Amino acid sequence: MEILLDTANIEAIEKYAAALPLAGVTTNPSILKKEGNIEFFSHMRKIREIIGTNRSLHVQVVAQDKAGMVKDAKTLLEQLDQEIYIKVPANEVGLEAIKELKSEGLNVTATAIYSKFQAYLAIAAGADYIAPYFNRMENIGIKAPEAIAAMANEIQQSASKTKIVAASFKNVDQVTTALEEGAQAVTVAPDIIKQALAMPSIAQAVEDFAVDWESIFGKNSTIASLKI
Numbered sequence: 755m756e757i758l759l760d761t762a763n764i765e766a767i768e769k770y771a772a773a774l775p776l777a778g779v780t781t782n783p784s785i786l787k788k789e790g791n792i793e794f795f796s797h798m799r800k801i802r803e804i805i806g807t808n809r810s811l812h813v814q815v816v817a818q819d820k821a822g823m824v825k826d827a828k829t830l831l832e833q834l835d836q837e838i839y840i841k842v843p844a845n846e847v848g849l850e851a852i853k854e855l856k857s858e859g860l861n862v863t864a865t866a867i868y869s870k871f872q873a874y875l876a877i878a879a880g881a882d883y884i885a886p887y888f889n890r891m892e893n894i895g896i897k898a899p900e901a902i903a904a905m906a907n908e909i910q911q912s913a914s915k916t917k918i919v920a921a922s923f924k925n926v927d928q929v930t931t932a933l934e935e936g937a938q939a940v941t942v943a944p945d946i947i948k949q950a951l952a953m954p955s956i957a958q959a960v961e962d963f964a965v966d967w968e969s970i971f972g973k974n975s976t977i978a979s980l981k982i
């Protein structure tokens with residue numbers, strides 16, 4: 755399982771790169787908008803500096819024609835680094851761009867996936883990752899768990915190296931469902947991770963252990979502070 759952060763927020767990336775077994779960071783223009791008036795390339799370089807090159811950084815093209823998408827991709831590689839995963843929407847022109855980028859051996863993430871058909875085409879085009887939009891699919895009546903299971907099945911049947919990085923989550927149940935249905939990776943906004951780990955029952959269990967320990971060994975004692 756790979757867990758990625760779906761954010762461009764520097765503090766959140768610093769925090770969760772330290773706290774989690776983080777596999778990478780994904781961004782798109784809507785995610786960037788939340789950070790206000792940023793300088794694009796230096797902001798992306800800062801993210802790379804925090805996560806290093808062992809974690810993947812996925813950055814989306816914005817041109818809407820194939821030549822422009824390829825040009826955006828090349829600019830990202832020149833200005834950032836060669837390890838960047840180029841996010842390309844899996845529409846008609848995007849699929850053409852994906853084929854070209856893959857023929858040059860570049861890392862590609864096919865994004866904005868709402869249907870099995872888009873996913874199958876992106877897998878056949880050789881995308882490294884495909885990003886089905888879980889919550890957005892559910893919002894338009896597409897059963898995301900079933901679609902992800904079908905995508906995972908297609909990857910297996912075609913012995914493809916493509917991985918599913920499920921995206922667009924609104925709660926942690928959607929995240930675990932995506933993984934259970936066969937997604938190899940999930941990209942999750944920081945607030946969902948925070949919510950999931952801030953369950954009152956977890957805090958209560960930790961508090962109960964502390965009280966029981968203190969009742970035996972005294973206040974503020976830890977294992978390391980015991981006399982040996």
Ligand SMILES: O=C[C@H](O)COP(=O)(O)O
Nearest residue numbers: 760781782890921922923
């Ligand atoms: O990169 C894609 C995002 O995960 C989409 O998420 P959203 O539905 O919250 O905008």
